[in-house]
Amino acid sequence: MKFRKITGAVTLVTALALAGCAGGGGGAPTDGPGGTAAATLTIGAVVDITSWDPAQAHVGHALQPYQAPYDTLILREPDGTLSPMLATEWSYDEARTKLTLELRDDVTFSDGEAFDAEAVKANFDHFKAANGRQAAQLAAYESTEVVDEDTVVVNLSQADPAFEYYLSQAAGLMGSPAALDSAGIATDPVGSGPYVLDAAGSVAGSQYTFTAREDYWNPDLQKFGKVVFKVLTDPTARLNALVSGQVDTTLVDAQAITQAEGAGKELVAYQTDWAGLLLFDRDGVQVPALADVRVRQAINYALDRKTLLETLALGQGSTTAQVFGPDSGSYVDALDSAYPYDPEKAKALLDEAGFGDGFSFTVPTVAGFETILAVVGQQLADVGITMNSESVPPQNLVSDLGSGKFPAAFFFLFQGEPWVAINQIISTSALYNPFDSSTPELQKLIDAVQAGGDTSAELAKAVNTYVTENAWFAPLYRPNQILFVDPKKITATPQIQQAVPSIYNFAPVQ
């Protein structure tokens, strides 16, 4: 009897729970009709926001959420054009170390403070002092002079061709000076942006809800009544949330395309990264063979990029032999076919260089790289090159790559602005040039880019050509970012050189 009673109670509780959930949970977003100002945009975010302090803002995936509460000084259009936002116009002096910014005079922060020249100065100083996750963006920043209420002059220690671009990124996010130095800024963003954080709808590490700010100065950029970021670091969780309608847009793996399309979602594909080998040891410190340009070229000829793209990324992407992206302004069409698959030529080059019997080198590997390295290793083995892998903890990868511990490495790297790319992988101060490889010829080309002003991207084509012809790298392909949207609710325009579109690029379906 007692046994039955207990069983009955368990059944009852389960049934109640199920019934309760069916009514309350549902899982379907509770939006207003699409195309109205009350529409909701729910984004499945790949990374969490660790702090809402603009000085701790990040790039790529992690910039997007900051665009809800914060405006940037400069707006980067989807095609990369820099347009006025909080700064109405800007210009450099001749040496390109003084940047004058004219500011809007009709903007207030969500705490009521006015946005003005003093606020810009406070933000730059705060960003510099905080030494946050994108401190690199203000590496050249020295000081700000307040000229008048709506004019500042930013002093740089040296010309930085990417500085204006940075003002559309983390370094350009403007927070209320009254909030910047308070502890609260980490959890409660106070900016002049189109949305304000709704604490009741937010849970750290899980979900951030923003509601439209009343009287926002630029209604054209405020397309939704509510924007929700759901943090979904797991790819399966993102796919499930997308297919079940819990998010309107998110990134998924190439393997998930069929399922997402089957659920009526629309693919928006674009490219932001390149994948390939960085042949660091160009002076032959650890692996003498790599000092010979013919050997590095042989590696490039040994790679069947088309097959690699098909096998490893299900054809989602484009093969490439250069590290500068099509949107960088420094892309050279012809370079993409600089090294067609030709194992015979690879063997001949190795022979010519005196390494006909082959040689070996070691690359670091982390979880997720195993398959790629196995396939690439097989293709290299076919021409007599042995590529060994050594496991490193994922948290050590970046510093290991930058420390000169390995003669080469496989990696996915962001294809950004030319000056950013140069300082990431090519110049002697670049982290991913651990052996400080350089030649006077290359240095001259880099100097020209730095001083090039508006023509710097064009001038960087020469840098691109140099490193490709000298086989500094062995790029494989540019993988597609697989972004899906719910076409019944929203549209999305890709943002060049950004892992996910800016929030302004989403719009409700009319």
Added chain:
Amino acid sequence: MVAFILKRLGAGIVLLVAIAVLTYALLFFSGTNIARNILGDMATDEQVALKQAELGLDQPLFTRFFGWAGSAVQGDLGTSWFSSEAVVQALATRLPVTLTLVIVSMTLVAVIATLLGMAAAVKGGWVDRVVQVGAVIGDAIPGFVLAIILVTVFAIQLGVFPAVSTISPGAGAAAWVASMTLPVIAIVINYVTSSAQQIRSAVIDQYRRDYVRTLRSRGISEREILFRHVLRSASPAGLTIISLQFIGLLGGVVIIEQIFALPGIGPLAINATALGDIPIVMGVVLVTVTVVIIVNLLVDLANGALNPKVRVS
């Protein structure tokens, strides 16, 4: 009894300190350049050096450990190196989610496994076979596969439950129940049958004892024998397996939390470990070890209360 509890608590504190020292040392020697990880690949070497000094990463192991431990004994576990969130705060917001998931799941496992185990032992027949086969299947199917199957059926096809968590302060209890149901079911299916099998074995073992025969010969009803004597004597075995499962689940729940995007300790631990965020990792370790110590103590006390034979003097 009080002496026993104090002794166990003392041993627990020694264990906690030992694990803290060991974990800190392991993290220290893992050789991660955390400042570089924080600042990314574009930062200059000067910026990295500045960050290292700011976080005290340029200090020797002992200075760093005692600095951390000194604050920790006062309840201050420091702040995350990647966000400026206080570790205590980060744990306080995430621990309730994980504990709710684990406690609700294990309570259900305990109740259902006891019922199934008893039924299998007493009734035999098909109930017994279901438990036997179910134990193998439940153990063989990984929790995350079950989770994906449940999401596909109940969230995507039927739309009864959300596929990922909808928990937020303003969402109320309904969101909690809805978000927790599928993860709890996944865990219960995964764990219940193996516990049931253990309880079944323990009950059968007790039935073979002489005292049961004696009780029967005295005319005591089968129901009384089962509930008052057999179950009581079989309970230590059941409690032990459930406490082991509870402790195992504290780690196993990480994957379930990832799949259902539940804002628990799991994603926090994974992120912090991948980034090398030592204050958070240490916080998670301390909390987990503390929970394990408490659970073990409670199981010992419960065993003592249920079975005089294992009661400590």
